[in-house]
Amino acid sequence: MFKPLIFYIGLRYTRAKRRTQFISFVTLASVLGIALSVTALITVLSVMNGFVKEISGRMLSMTAHATITGRYGQLDNWQTLADKLVDYPHVLGSAPFIDGQVMINADRRVSGTMLSGILPEAESMVSEVAANMKAGQLSDLIAGQYNIVLGKELADYLGVMMGDKITVISPQVNSTPAGVVPRMRRFTVAGIFQVGMYDYDRNMALIHIDDAAKLFRMDNAVSALRIRLDDLLNAPQITHNLATEFYDDYLVSDWTKAHDNFFQAIKMEKRVMSIILLLMVAIAAFNIISTLIMVVTDKRGDIAILKTQGLTSASVMGIFMVLGTIIGVFGTILGTVGGVLLALNISALVKAVEDLFHFKFLSAQQYYISDLPSELIWSDVYAIAGMAFLLSLLATIYPAWQAAKINPAEVLRYE
DSSP: OOOHHHHHHHHHHHHSOOSSHHHHHHHHHHHHHHHHHHHHHHHHHHHHHHHHHHHHHHHHTSSOSEEEEETTSOBSOHHHHHHHHTTSTTEEEEEEEEEEEEEEEETTEEEEEEEEEEOHHHHTTTOOGGGGEEEEOGGGOOTTTOEEEEEHHHHHHHTOOTTOEEEEEEEEEEEETTEEEEEEEEEEEEEEEOOSOHHHHHHEEEEEHHHHHHHTTOTTOBSEEEEEESOGGGHHHHHHHHHHHTTTTEEEEEHHHHTHHHHHHHHHHHHHHHHHHHHHHHHHHHHHHHHHHHHHHHTHHHHHHHHHTTOOHHHHHHHHHHHHHHHHHHHHHHHHHHHHHHHHHHHHHHHHHHHHHTOOSSOTTTOSOOSOOOOOOHHHHHHHHHHHHHHHHHHTHHHHHHHHTOOHHHHHTTO
16 A cells, blocks of 8 residues: 555645645644644643642652551661661661651641641751751750750741740549640740641641650650651552561551552543543544545545556555645644754743733642642653554545545546
8 A cells, every 4th residue: 555656646736736725724624633732631631740840749758658667656666667677778878767647836826736746857868858958957856955946837837946845735634633634735836847748747746755754755666657658659668678578567658558549539630631631632633534535635636546557446545645644743743843942942932921910820829838849750741642643644634534435436527
């Protein structure tokens, strides 16, 4: 079917003069339709990837890559376990913590909060909270001084600043002659952090691990050991190896389990968005059908003459498949190049538009991400370009088949 002559005639038809300019316009519209659809799909998926990367990075800056705890929800010998993990493959560091739900009271404001007791000198090995301190230092958490570090949103809600006193109320109780009362302790605000995730900035507070052990009556035990890995994406496999080695003594989990619902929702949203935008590509690709049908109608006489000279129906079909494929290839190439360039420069382009119209697309007062992020993944680009080309190729089959069915005798009867 596909011989040099077929390619030559198919290429010739792409630049042949038409009896009407409308066919040329529809052909150009088909090319631009595919190009714009592919550009939109690549750009939107890149922006979604950028948001996922940005949000995941901020989320994981406060979340352990992996966590090891005991069979009963606490570790009694965490120092021994930490020593074992020093030389373990793929493990960069570990840090103990004690966490629990508390109520924090400041004057007339009360808020439920996740209180986490940490070891300040080890915390930087597993999280980036020390690098996101807006006031004070993580090292200001000193055992016995009962200092506390609050998230910025939590501090704003409570109306407290550096040096202010707050009361931490534990759900555990003390038995006194006056009855059963909750455990309470006064803390001094020694720092404020902001990691850019509302859930953490609004609902988390940090104290020294020794103060947390006294508040929650943990003695020398801790809740768990947080681990930082060298390969975040390979965390499930690494934790599986850890779980296999420590099967009888510890429970091991990784970040994908802790935030499984969030990342599954992101994957579903990306999948649905891809399908919706792919329909745009399909609509643009199937415009090729109308273009080729008009070309077939315009070239009925040429097709009849070629058939009388010995050109087979399969060869005629090949001519119009070549013509439609060229339209699809040009549209796909233009769209891919445009999508890649736009995805790589979307942040600068949005900033230029904001400066031109004096309008902030993502306001810093409403969103933590004030710039439009973009992460170009080449596997997405290849998949989009391949799908656009495939849809374009499929769109050529019906018009080409109709051209192959033309009967030369009927067409040339009135010529």
